[in-house]
Amino acid sequence: MNKNQNDRIFVGNLLREVRIGNKSVREALLLYPKDITDDSLVAAYHALIHYEADEDLRRRDELYKEEQDDYIEFLSYILGRGEDVPQNIIDNYKNYYDSAPILHEHTISGFFKGFWKSLNTGFKRRK
Secondary structure (H helix, E strand, O other), rough: HHHHHHHHHHHHHHHHHHOOOOOOOHHHHOEEEEEOOOOOHHHHHHHHHHHHHHHHHHHHHHHHHHHHHHHHHHHHHOOOOOOOHHHHHHHHHHHHOOOOOOOOOOOOHHHHHHHHHHHHHOOOOOO
């Protein structure tokens, strides 16, 4: 098994732990693999952020809660098998985000990756 597949399986398990309430989204984000470039894992990262951001809406709207829970469960199933997230999901996130605020390794290289990324904040990529 390659690194991407191992990371996907790990993230699939993280998503499942969040979904059943054994981990908070924050805990999952802190445990998320660092410096990833796999589009499937970037999409799952965005899904976790949205899951946390919509917490109030999920409390008020039971149907929305069920849909969002099913979505997280779907992603956990796909990634847990080491598979790619469907391209339409990846593309949907790419329509709105140039990148994800994924944490970097605690190394000098990781520091500079974060530093250069922070300098680019606010600059929109031209299409």
